[in-house]
Amino acid sequence: MRIVCKDVTAEMLYDVLHDTSYRKKWDANMVETYDIGRLTVNADNRDFVTMRSWLPLGNDYMIINYSVKHPQHPPKKDYVRAVSLLTGYLIQSNGATSSTLYYLTQVDPRGSLPKWVVNRVSQFVAPKAMRKIYKASLKYPEWKRKHNPTLKPWMFPEQNTLPTINLSELTLQRADSLENIDESCVSEEKTVHSDDEET
Numbered sequence: 001m002r003i004v005c006k007d008v009t010a011e012m013l014y015d016v017l018h019d020t021s022y023r024k025k026w027d028a029n030m031v032e033t034y035d036i037g038r039l040t041v042n043a044d045n046r047d048f049v050t051m052r053s054w055l056p057l058g059n060d061y062m063i064i065n066y067s068v069k070h071p072q073h074p075p076k077k078d079y080v081r082a083v084s085l086l087t088g089y090l091i092q093s094n095g096a097t098s099s100t101l102y103y104l105t106q107v108d109p110r111g112s113l114p115k116w117v118v119n120r121v122s123q124f125v126a127p128k129a130m131r132k133i134y135k136a137s138l139k140y141p142e143w144k145r146k147h148n149p150t151l152k153p154w155m156f157p158e159q160n161t162l163p164t165i166n167l168s169e170l171t172l173q174r175a176d177s178l179e180n181i182d183e184s185c186v187s188e189e190k191t192v193h194s195d196d197e198e199t
Contacts, residue, residue, distance in 0.1 A: 001103045003130045008137040010093035013101055014061040016137045017089055018054070018154040021147060026136035036073060037165035041157035049073050050084050051170065054154060059093035069171040080111040103130060 005013060016022060020033045039051065052065040067083045075081040090102040103126065109118055153159040 010091045010099040038162040061091040064088040083108045
């Protein structure tokens with residue numbers, strides 16, 4: 001997919017896609033997000049569970065993620081764990097005040113939905129999501145001025161205080177090794193995400 005974002009710089013779009021505090025304001029589909037650690041200064045591991053990497057490319061930017069298994073973050077009760085085989089954003093600058101966002105995703109939502117339903121729904125959901133990202137980007141500068149305006153660990157690695165994850169703890173979730181997970185019997189345990197946050 002592709003959308004041209006007039007009056008939105010490539011850097012601003014990059015910030016919107018990274019800023020999880022802001023995403024909670026505009027993305028009603030996001031139930032919860034938190035970072036559990038980092039592998040390098042430009043890669044982290046997020047519950048879905050994915051490993052996300054990003055790279056500024058001059059005036060352009062790239063964000064890519066794919067699913068991994070993490071032993072301390074098993075599937076949760078009452079949730080079907082989807083698998084991102086590959087998802088990515090490419091943000092290209094179109095000059096000082098415009099950019100183009102490209103989005104590619106190959107996701108297996110798992111569960112019992114027939115493939116034709118998933119494919120049909122994705123024709124409507126993805127374009128709507130792209131428009132929401134664009135609209136959120138237009139409002140981001142005003143919001144960010146009031147909410148930690150200098151905090152951008154995706155741009156300034158020294159701001160990233162996440163613990164480092166040992167790569168040997170992760171297992172790549174490959175398409176040819178997807179498990180049929182019956183999550184109806186998974187026990188619900190309390191998980192601590194930070195010193196003051198518990199679910």
